[in-house]
Amino acid sequence: MVNLAINLNGLILKNPVILASGTAGYGYEYDDFIDVNQLGGVSVKGTTLHNRAGNAYPRMAETPKGMLNAVGLQNKGIDYFIENIYPRLQEYDTTMILNASGSTIDDYVALCEKANELEHIPAIELNVSCPNVKEGGMAFGVSCAGVSEVVKEVRKVYHKHLMVKLSPNVTDIVEIAKAAEAEGADSLSLINTLLGMAINAETQRPVLSTITGGLSGPAIKPVALRMVWQVSNAVNIPIVGMGGIMNTTDAIEFFLAGASAIQIGTANFINPQVSIEIINGIEDYLKKYNYTDIQQIIGKLKTT
């Protein structure tokens, strides 16, 4: 028997595999393909204080080994979520995490106050890194002062597990990570998408309605691994790693780099069952190398 359960600074996951926000829907969209209860967790669709229609179509472009998206946090707002979606989520036996986003400090605070009352949601993933919203989101995530301010204010009203999702679109992610930790983040998730763009040479126009968008998929995995490695060496809170994880081998690489848990994002679009395959694959890997606990490989990258 191997132990896959993870204690993420007080947040218990039955295994270290979480569906990433923006690809997870609300979890129930996966019912036809997998037993959602087998997942370590689900980070549900980015939610804001008020309804957001999101950006205009077209919102995606396929790129080499990845894709760009420019959804723009389309969601119906926290009140709609609480009334219409939250009741369905209570039926699942997995850790539901609310991805929370905003464009002002007041919005973040009002949203997280409401989220604090949701008994069956033990954690929020504070999204300070969405690249697809003009008036905010990433603006907080790209400076130490911005991250400090939003985490500090949210910490005052949110008393459960506070995971802060970091943007890779920064000069030094380590400084940002330290700022989030200093203001009371319980864990960090990284990386969000890398800002990118695609051009159609035939029409001489951008492919996305927003011109730029967020790059995800295997194309960003080396960047994500490097950032997880750097941040894990600089902070004392656990890290949830993500960025281009397509299979078990990719997942193991993130654990070795220092991630205590991982999120599966774009890979779900290619194979909606991949998260369960990766959970099984991690167990097989641990058995193969005679480990008894996932903890035994976390941060165990050999550099000498």
Next chain:
Amino acid sequence: MTKTVAKLSISEHKRVNDDHFILTLKKDGVFPEIKPGQFVNVLVEDTDVFLRRPFSIHDADTKQQSFSLLIKAVGKGTKSLQSKKVGDTLDVLFPLGNGYSLQENNKVLLVGGGFGIAPLYYLAKQLKDKVEDIHLLVGARSAKHILLTEKFDGLATVHITTEDESLGEKGYVTNHSILEDDFDKIYTCGPHPMTKALALYALNREISCEVSLENMMACGYGVCLCCVAETKTHENVTTCLQGPVFNAKELQW
């Protein structure tokens, strides 16, 4: 309706012309009900192709436990599929989307722009027992781009437009003389400008009209939110889950 991800074997690979072909896929075991207008999302196992490729269902046969896809070999993904052989397997997510509604009517018009004829064959077959008089209107650049109309013999009266007048009436489907007739319902599939023109035509004449959209998507099951269409109430709805078939009067044109 339950969606499945399954490895399906290619039971037939039929050439239509130089760049169009029909793949028939067979599924053992439980076979889901397939409605006309629904689509599939196919994994192209090619290192240069990342996302799945969506195709509307061209025909389905519950007894044979099979369905077919009309594919235009235009990019890396579709060319890779063209090179597949009978007996090869494809990883397919299906059936996706809502499909056309199948009411009883006296006289309906099916309109396909070029490749948009793909879902209309199965639709015509399913409407046969419900509709007295089915008409099919297809348009393309020239005669050689008019596909598969012979399959509609006995199902529908076929009307054709070509831009170069090499077959049927000259021009676009939107100015074919058959549109002067009174129809109880119009069903369309094709490129956005054609769909829009027909939707506006139908709305103007107060004819019930269902359009199938071809928006780009990643997942096919409602989570990526990339394939959205705007509704009259300025809400973005997913083409993959709430569509691909929409009542024309519900969308913002």
